[in-house]
Amino acid sequence: MPAESRKKTPKRPLRQAKQPRSKATVNAIVEAAARILADDGWQGVNTNAIARRAGVSVGSVYEYFPDKQAILAVIIDRHLAEGEDMLADAANGLAGGMAIDDIVSALVFGFIRLHEDDPRLHRALASEAPISAAQRKRIAALRSKIVTLVADVLSEHVDEAELKATLLVDTADALAHRWIVDEVGLPASADIMIAQASKMLKGYLSG
Amino acid sequence: MPAESRKKTPKRPLRQAKQPRSKATVNAIVEAAARILADDGWQGVNTNAIARRAGVSVGSVYEYFPDKQAILAVIIDRHLAEGEDMLADAANGLAGGMAIDDIVSALVFGFIRLHEDDPRLHRALASEAPISAAQRKRIAALRSKIVTLVADVLSEHVDEAELKATLLVDTADALAHRWIVDEVGLPASADIMIAQASKMLKGYLSG
Amino acid sequence: MPAESRKKTPKRPLRQAKQPRSKATVNAIVEAAARILADDGWQGVNTNAIARRAGVSVGSVYEYFPDKQAILAVIIDRHLAEGEDMLADAANGLAGGMAIDDIVSALVFGFIRLHEDDPRLHRALASEAPISAAQRKRIAALRSKIVTLVADVLSEHVDEAELKATLLVDTADALAHRWIVDEVGLPASADIMIAQASKMLKGYLSG
Amino acid sequence: MPAESRKKTPKRPLRQAKQPRSKATVNAIVEAAARILADDGWQGVNTNAIARRAGVSVGSVYEYFPDKQAILAVIIDRHLAEGEDMLADAANGLAGGMAIDDIVSALVFGFIRLHEDDPRLHRALASEAPISAAQRKRIAALRSKIVTLVADVLSEHVDEAELKATLLVDTADALAHRWIVDEVGLPASADIMIAQASKMLKGYLSG
DNA sequence: GATGAATGAGCTTTCATTCAT
DNA sequence: CATGAATGAAAGCTCATTCAT
Numbered sequence: 091m092p093a094e095s096r097k098k099t100p101k102r103p104l105r106q107a108k109q110p111r112s113k114a115t116v117n118a119i120v121e122a123a124a125r126i127l128a129d130d131g132w133q134g135v136n137t138n139a140i141a142r143r144a145g146v147s148v149g150s151v152y153e154y155f156p157d158k159q160a161i162l163a164v165i166i167d168r169h170l171a172e173g174e175d176m177l178a179d180a181a182n183g184l185a186g187g188m189a190i191d192d193i194v195s196a197l198v199f200g201f202i203r204l205h206e207d208d209p210r211l212h213r214a215l216a217s218e219a220p221i222s223a224a225q226r227k228r229i230a231a232l233r234s235k236i237v238t239l240v241a242d243v244l245s246e247h248v249d250e251a252e253l254k255a256t257l258l259v260d261t262a263d264a265l266a267h268r269w270i271v272d273e274v275g276l277p278a279s280a281d282i283m284i285a286q287a288s289k290m291l292k293g294y295l296s297g
Numbered sequence: 298m299p300a301e302s303r304k305k306t307p308k309r310p311l312r313q314a315k316q317p318r319s320k321a322t323v324n325a326i327v328e329a330a331a332r333i334l335a336d337d338g339w340q341g342v343n344t345n346a347i348a349r350r351a352g353v354s355v356g357s358v359y360e361y362f363p364d365k366q367a368i369l370a371v372i373i374d375r376h377l378a379e380g381e382d383m384l385a386d387a388a389n390g391l392a393g394g395m396a397i398d399d400i401v402s403a404l405v406f407g408f409i410r411l412h413e414d415d416p417r418l419h420r421a422l423a424s425e426a427p428i429s430a431a432q433r434k435r436i437a438a439l440r441s442k443i444v445t446l447v448a449d450v451l452s453e454h455v456d457e458a459e460l461k462a463t464l465l466v467d468t469a470d471a472l473a474h475r476w477i478v479d480e481v482g483l484p485a486s487a488d489i490m491i492a493q494a495s496k497m498l499k500g501y502l503s504g
Numbered sequence: 505m506p507a508e509s510r511k512k513t514p515k516r517p518l519r520q521a522k523q524p525r526s527k528a529t530v531n532a533i534v535e536a537a538a539r540i541l542a543d544d545g546w547q548g549v550n551t552n553a554i555a556r557r558a559g560v561s562v563g564s565v566y567e568y569f570p571d572k573q574a575i576l577a578v579i580i581d582r583h584l585a586e587g588e589d590m591l592a593d594a595a596n597g598l599a600g601g602m603a604i605d606d607i608v609s610a611l612v613f614g615f616i617r618l619h620e621d622d623p624r625l626h627r628a629l630a631s632e633a634p635i636s637a638a639q640r641k642r643i644a645a646l647r648s649k650i651v652t653l654v655a656d657v658l659s660e661h662v663d664e665a666e667l668k669a670t671l672l673v674d675t676a677d678a679l680a681h682r683w684i685v686d687e688v689g690l691p692a693s694a695d696i697m698i699a700q701a702s703k704m705l706k707g708y709l710s711g
Numbered sequence: 712m713p714a715e716s717r718k719k720t721p722k723r724p725l726r727q728a729k730q731p732r733s734k735a736t737v738n739a740i741v742e743a744a745a746r747i748l749a750d751d752g753w754q755g756v757n758t759n760a761i762a763r764r765a766g767v768s769v770g771s772v773y774e775y776f777p778d779k780q781a782i783l784a785v786i787i788d789r790h791l792a793e794g795e796d797m798l799a800d801a802a803n804g805l806a807g808g809m810a811i812d813d814i815v816s817a818l819v820f821g822f823i824r825l826h827e828d829d830p831r832l833h834r835a836l837a838s839e840a841p842i843s844a845a846q847r848k849r850i851a852a853l854r855s856k857i858v859t860l861v862a863d864v865l866s867e868h869v870d871e872a873e874l875k876a877t878l879l880v881d882t883a884d885a886l887a888h889r890w891i892v893d894e895v896g897l898p899a900s901a902d903i904m905i906a907q908a909s910k911m912l913k914g915y916l917s918g
Numbered sequence: 919g920a921t922g923a924a925t926g927a928g929c930t931t932t933c934a935t936t937c938a939t
Numbered sequence: 940c941a942t943g944a945a946t947g948a949a950a951g952c953t954c955a956t957t958c959a960t
Contacts, residue, residue: 131427138954142724147921147922148921148922256484257472265467269467275437294497294500297500343929356946561943562942563940631842644895651898667903674895678886678888682885688881697877711914711918730923758952769926770924770952
């Protein structure tokens with residue numbers, strides 16, 4: 091999962107981080123940036139702070155990243171990769187001839203798990219960080235893959251599977267985001283809310 | 298709906314914009330900032346650009362706003378005010394003994410209308426602009442009011458009205474945001490998607 | 505005591521403040537500036553603050569003063585005028601064939617009185633305000649006049665009267681400034697210190 | 712004698728200038744600021760001008776100083792340090808059982824030497840630069856140390872040594888300042904004036 | 919390969935001064 | 940005459956990026 095390739099011709103050839111040590115450095119930088127992003131928001135992210143927190147020099151940051159955006163790109167990439175991993179897992183789980191209820195549950199809990207991992211970073215990423223068009227595209231692609239996968243398993247049960255899968259995925263994702271990442275007040279525990287949401291989705295698909 | 302009052306004691310007293318000329322200036326500044334925000338994102342918003350686009354001098358910007366954030370605050374305030382207005386309208390519409398289907402439709406179309414007005418600004422506001430804790434609170438309060446209102450009318454038909462109203466509102470809002478503001482690809486026209494979402498919500502409440 | 509004439513050709517002809525109302529306005533402006541200078545130091549003095557404090561508009565300030573420096577110039581002028589008045593008084597007092605002790609006493613107490621009037625303004629004027637070369641010259645001229653006057657009366661008693669008068673005047677002025685305007689800690693009351701200083705000066709002249 | 716520690720929590724951590732290169736940079740900045748202060752007064756001191764004159768970039772200025780005031784603080788610190796050094800020297804010179812005349816001469820010439828070093832900077836520092844309360848305190852402390860030292864050696868000869876030392880020190884300092892730093896016209900050469908002042912002080916202490 | 923001092927474009931903010939009303 | 944909104948040059952300050960060591 092390389093950082094989205096930058097267009098501008100790189101003055102300084104970037105190191106490729108093949109060596110273990112290099113990998114550790116790259117990792118430290120990305121982790122540091124993610125941590126600052128989660129703690130202080132995008133406004134707190136600056137290359138000197140990243141370098142300091144990562145325990146390396148600014149110079150080293152620029153050995154591995156063409157610019158600041160590229161670090162954010164890798165953070166997003168990793169996030170998306172997690173999403174893709176989860177998707178792969180889910181794909182295995184879903185594959186067989188599953189009941190609608192189980193499909194919905196799998197999906198809903200999948201999104202919840204995804205959002206429960208580091209919600210502060212998740213929020214900063216979703217609501218502060220400047221995301222490039224290319225990254226947006228990648229996010230859309232991931233979403234699209236999920237929809238396709240869900241549509242596939244749904245198609246055994248319903249017609250207009252893609253349309254319904256889209257509604258299913260978008261609802262599950264959006265509600266998980268709102269209830270876990272945004273810290274909105276809820277009239278009942280998140281678990282109860284989620285149960286209701288599941289019920290709603292199941293009803294929709296079964297109806 | 299005044300701009301959220303700034304805490305820091307203002308050394309330079311801010312002008313109050315009571316006169317028509319002043320009001321026009323303030324308006325031009327806020328509009329310009331909103332336009333830049335919609336066009337170039339928060340990163341493109343800087344006081345010189347705002348002044349240039351508003352056709353005023355930087356000095357005038359600082360006559361009326363203590364700093365850049367305060368301009369954003371007013372933009373958000375205006376947005377929330379629109380939401381509140383719409384809420385008031387909706388409240389009138391909902392008031393009577395309405396059928397569930399009509400309640401859902403009113404709500405769904407309400408959120409759609411809300412998001413269809415300047416979606417690019419809406420996106421920038423939702424996903425880039427640094428929103429203060431106080432503003433977040435105001436947003437939460439607005440959402441809470443809407444939930445309460447919906448819960449009220451729902452309570453004639455269902456039990457656990459608040460819980461269900463929350464699910465209803467959050468789903469309608471989130472999907473409207475995703476399908477209108479985010480420019481995600483959809484397998485069917487937005488109208489069809491919306492119809493499906495309405496169906497899902499109605500089924501949930503009626504079931 | 506007019507404001508020291510500015511060199512630059514005035515775009516806008518300055519009003520001359522002959523009318524009583526105009527005089528009152530000029531006065532209010534100068535007083536306001538002096539008050540701010542005493543309260544907040546030179547850094548706190550800005551034309552808008554002056555206008556506000558004087559209860560007039562900035563525009564009016566520029567009716568009577570070509571620029572900000574000119575206001576300071578008038579403040580200094582008035583200060584110097586007070587000094588000159590005191591000098592005239594003293595001249596009358598000194599005129600006759602006075603004893604050395606009385607000359608010294610008159611001088612020392614003259615300087616004390618001068619510094620005791622609004623010491624905070626005095627300090628701001630002496631240690632923060634940017635004084636032009638012309639103003640420095642005027643200050644030097646006043647000092648010179650005082651020296652001459654003192655030398656005159658001293659010449660009845662001593663030779664090298666001018667030299668001694670210079671020492672006398674500069675010492676009395678400097679010590680008064682230090683002990684009254686600067687808020688330095690003293691090992692005895694100012695009165696006792698002053699008595700000692702007088703004794704020193706008298707001894708010097710009589711020796 | 713470090714620059715008076717700034718209170719505000721530094722968001723941008725300041726570099727410490729331990730390396731020779733850094734030290735040279737810091738030095739160049741302080742020297743440049745002092746030079747501009749002497750040449751153009753405090754009003755001419757701005758960070759861009761300092762950087763230009765120091766042959767460094769503005770950025771470097773802010774690497775080492777949190778703000779403009781901090782540079783002034785260091786200039787004052789250095790000045791005070793010089794004063795303290797001179798005091799230490801003088802302390803050695805005075806220590807023994809010295810005659811009154813020699814004490815006075817040492818003191819008078821000490822202050823003269825102090826003021827003869829860069830009188831223009833001295834004047835700008837004394838009469839334009841905004842000095843913080845803390846710096847004022849440090850100045851007062853230095854003066855107090857000098858007074859104590861002088862009182863000590865005087866106490867062998869006179870009673871009320873502290874009071875007399877105060878008069879001695881303040882007079883010597885004030886006259887040196889006036890005759891050397893202020894460019895006042897004198898009726899005789901500075902040397903002659905100084906001789907007279909010394910005579911006056913000696914007479915006072917011996918009387 | 920690292921390092922971190924240095925750079926400087928770019929932004930924010932102030933305030934003396936002007937000028938339309 | 941007076942007003943005060945508007946102006947914009949000039950400073951202050953930040954931080955992504957470069958480069959000498």
